[in-house]
Amino acid sequence: MRRTVNRLMAAAIAVGLAPWWAAPAFAKDKITFAAAVFAEAGRGDRVKAWIESYNQSQTGVEVEPIAIPFSSLANTVFTQMGGGGGPDLIRLDQTDFFAAIPSGRLLPLGDVINDKDYPFLGPDRFMKVKDVRYGLLFDTTGYALLYNKDILPQPPKDFESFLAAAREKTRDGTFGYAYRATMAERAGFWQDLCNYVFGFGGRWSDKDGNLTLNSPDVIKGVAAYKKVYDAGVTPKGADAATYRRMFWEGKIAMNVDNGGVAAIFNRNAPQLPFAAAPSPFPDKAQGLIMTALVVNANTKHKDAAGAFIKWAYAPENQKTLQAAMGTSVGTRLDMSPEEQAKQPWLRVYEEQMQNALPQLVMGHEDKTPEIQQIVLEQVLKVLLENADPKDAMDRAQSLVERRVLR
Known part of the structure; x- marks a missing residue:
């Protein structure tokens, strides 16, 4: 009997078959997930650990994170997708998300996830185009007023009191406020300008996508930007890295900035006595930074x-992702009083985000970089050459219509 079994084993091995008791476990279904965040020191490692916790909890699926630097991610994955390949999951920033939809690169997710099952944040509305869901918010943050409580115990509630406080606190090497106003930081300049334009009721386009660069409310926002510039309350020419460092050194009283900056302050300068409040502009709308988790149509x-998506948006896993990212994620989280005390700014940013708008020219998302260049050139004429805001924005409207939207 033993010789018979041995002969059967030998025969099985000879033809490349393993006996039943030595059969390997079924392989997991491996999917790839490309994101720039995986290339970041610190935060990237925390998000990869979050994904590994998913892998450890599963028997049938494994997610492989692929780190691609932000500067090359869109070109890399769009080229791959155009050839019929590419990663299964991708984290795209808002510009690339909107650019990917018309070309059919993204898989509609209406039958993958049920909206009613999740307490999505307000900006989730931008994950749908013509009522079709193409992505889910992976991480997001809006803008709010950050202020140093030692310098300014109470935040201003409106623009005039904000400007008065900024003037009062600018003395002896301390500045009342900081923002960007140079082409060397074009992207940040645009972000800061959007907050003023949105905050005074302006929009770069209307609901039908018609350009409104020279609308009265946009002009009000540009004029307010100029008013702050002329007040002498900012460290003019300082880049964001410099004035954010000055803030945590106690040299700047206020800054309208995004929630990621608040998280950095908390992590790197825990002794800093800062707080967050709604931006002091007439309109509640402020800029929105968001990334989308999408599925490659070629998958x-x-x-x-x-x-994986259903696991990622379960409440306990959203909370872990929030801790890893340091900003809001895709859903509203239930936080204990102790958790809120550790990150008190989060609720302020969540409330601001309900009215936040992408820093894009809606309806012309793929043209935003070209429009941005023209607008900022004209705003600089207002700041540096005292050009009339209305004349400048009339020129911007005309130039964009002739050069970009022709």
């Missing part, structure tokens, strides 16, 4: 991608 692993 051969739709079910596996869907399984």
Whole structure:
């Protein structure tokens, strides 16, 4: 009998078959997830650990994180997707998200996830185009007023009191406020300008996508930007890295900035006595920074991608992701009083985000960089050459219509 079994084993091995008791476990369905955040020191490691916790909890699916630097992510994955390949899951910034939709690169997610099952944040509305869901918020933050409580115990509630406080606190090497106003930091200049334009009721386009660069409310926002510039309350020419360092050194009283900066302050300068409050502008709308988790339309692993998405948006896993990212994620989280005390600014930013708007020219998302260049050139004429805001924005409207939207 033993010789018979041995002969069967030998025969099985000879033809490349393993006996039943030595059969390997079923392989996991592996999917790839490309994101710039994986290339970041610190935060990238925390998010990869979050994904590993998913892998450890699963028997059928494994997610492989792929780190691609932000500067090359869109070109890399769009080229791959255009050739019929590419990663299964991708974290895209808002500009690349909107650019990917018209070309059919993204898989609609209406049958992957049920909206009613999740307490999505207000900006989730931008994850749908013509009522079709193409992505989910991976991480997001809006803008709010950050202020140093030692310098300014109470935040201003309106623009005039904000400007008065900024003037009062500018003395002896301390500045009342800081923002960007140079082409060397074009992207940041645009972000800061958007907050003023949105905050005074302006929009770069209307609900039908018609350009409104020279609307009365946009002009009000540009004029307010100029008023702050002329007040002498900012360290003119300082880049964001410099004035944010000055803030945590106690040399700046206020700054309208995004929630990621608040998280950095908290992590790197825990002794800093800062707080957050709504931005002191007439309109509640402020800029929105968001990234989208999307599924490649070429994926051969739709079910596996869907399984990961459902795990990622479960409340306990959203809370872990929030801790890793340091900003808000896709859903509203229940936080204990102790958790809120550790990150008190989060609720302020969440409330601000309900009215936040992408820093894009809606309806012309793919043209935003070209429009941005023209607008900022004209705003600089207002700041540096005392050009009339209305004349400058009339020129911007005309130039964009002739050069960009022709």
